[in-house]
Amino acid sequence: MRASTLLLAALIAGSATATYRAISPKTNWTDEEARLVLSLGLSKLPPLPADPSNAVADDPRAAELGKALFFDTRFSANGKVACGTCHLPDRQFQDDLARAKGVGVTARRTMPIAGTAYSPWLFWDGRKDSQWAQALGPLESAVEHGTDRAFIAHLIETHYADQYAALFGPLPSLADVPNHASPTGLGPVLDDWMALDDTRRDAVNRVFANVGKAIAAFERTITPRPSRFDAYVDALAAGKDTVGLLSLQEEEGLRIFVGKGECTKCHNGPLLTDNFFHNTGVAAVPGLPEDQGRSLGTDQVLADPFNCLGPYSDADPGDCAELKYLAKAGHEMTRAYKPPSLRGVAGRPPYMHAGQIATLGDVLVHYNTAPAAPDGHSELEPLNLTSTELASLEAFLVSLDPISTEAQP
């Protein structure tokens, strides 16, 4: 049953709701459509997957410490930047900016955090393979927190020694560790790292990794919130009346989303992302260094000492299947990025990995026209949807907004 037919029927009957009910919502979807629609509901989200690489992942004390660290601006070069500066709890843990502002300006857009515990790969290019390894990146990024691991270890010793010790055992002696030192640093910060012996480097790395593990324990508690769409799916799954849960336009948008819009190729499952990487022909930002997306990210995650197979991971090598069987970067991965979860997407413009597209309407125009990629090859083909269809698709995306706007957690 098409919306246009429904609409016509509605006009004749004089009330859309009454007509819709009469038509019986259960027969409204083809089997294939219903199967896809049901697969997107939040109630299909499995329990949080274990993170064997993080022994404290599910320890509430770690989550508490991680939460404190997440909002602690002392962990920055200028004393003003915390994770929470860019990942705002009342803004879906993002910042509404095209490119984030920390100590400097980043080259990419801040990503929302809800549900990232389900993703095998973190960042737009997946250059990290766990939440804890990811958290270490911004701390040492010159444009985000602008600090280094020796500085972080000293801060833990000064401000969080007890909470740290309760989780990870006593802090190592940092007496001989200079204030600033890191293998990713520049100039004296790098020189001071090179001057450290292996034991001290290892001690600092371990404290640094544990900071990430505590933050990850907190991030695991940040999960997606139910939307009106989920209420609709639950009713559909239960064979109940779906009337009024989505408007006809939203329902038609959903039909396009799982059908000729081909959105579920990449935005599938209850998080509406496949957590893989795709080149969708998003424009490069003039003036920024070349961004190769996933093709660089694969090399980086394989080389990362904090990956699942590295010395600071708590996992058995057998638990690291994602890393072990990772697809090596080929042409397909040039300028490929992780599809963001579409939950709550309407409430957080601008869009894409560097905020290249300002509005949801323009995002849909992008999909409708499928421009050629600046590098690599776009997986998209023009959809040639009508403006009415695009409006329906947009209406559907709005139905993915969380019902409660209450800040979490």
Add this chain to the structure above:
Amino acid sequence: MSNPITRRRLLWSVPVILIAVAGVGVAKMMQPPPADLDLSLAKPTDQGLYTAAVEPGLSPIAVGTMHGWVVSITTPDGTPVETAEITVDGGMPQHGHGLPTEPEVSANLGGGRYQIEGMKFNMPGWWVVNLAVDGPAGPDTVTFNIVL
């Protein structure tokens, strides 16, 4: 170790033939898979040198979940092939892309059974999984179809 050229040829030759046979044009996406797709999980290899059977470790296979497969190789008369070299490849013929992972044989389980790890399908739709089998009778290939 697998030869990338062979892998690539394997990946594309089989689906292209399948598409030609099924009489559908190349890939307008979101079209349903060919109606007469062979979904059997046990079949002779393309040259008839072996019989291959696969058991996905996840039933039903879920989109996006990493899992393993067990592959059994026998000669046409049913004798287990204990020393096969197997490489795995695959993709979505209607989308023109490969697998999101690089699965590998992780163990020879004995009795002609081999453990493959790293299988993952990240989209709904029609997938092909190509096995290249090299055993005492020589190299051969076989393709399995999966619809998610």
